[in-house]
Amino acid sequence: MKKNMGSADKTIRVIIALVFAVLYFTKTIQETFGYILSAAAIIFYLLLW
Numbered sequence: 257m258k259k260n261m262g263s264a265d266k267t268i269r270v271i272i273a274l275v276f277a278v279l280y281f282t283k284t285i286q287e288t289f290g291y292i293l294s295a296a297a298i299i300f301y302l303l304l305w
Contacts, residue, residue: 262281266304 276297280290 269304270299273300276300 274297276293279285280294280297286303
């Protein structure tokens with residue numbers, strides 16, 4: 257099945273994933289919310305492939 261995802265969508269997902277990762281690793285967000293955002297970043301990144 258062909259995925260329906262353009263280059264703009266891929267770029268936006270990568271940017272969001274990077275922002276979530278930076279916020280988590282700089283300890284701007286912590287604990288449960290940090291875990292949720294890091295899981296979302298992983299999901300955004302994995303959905304590109």
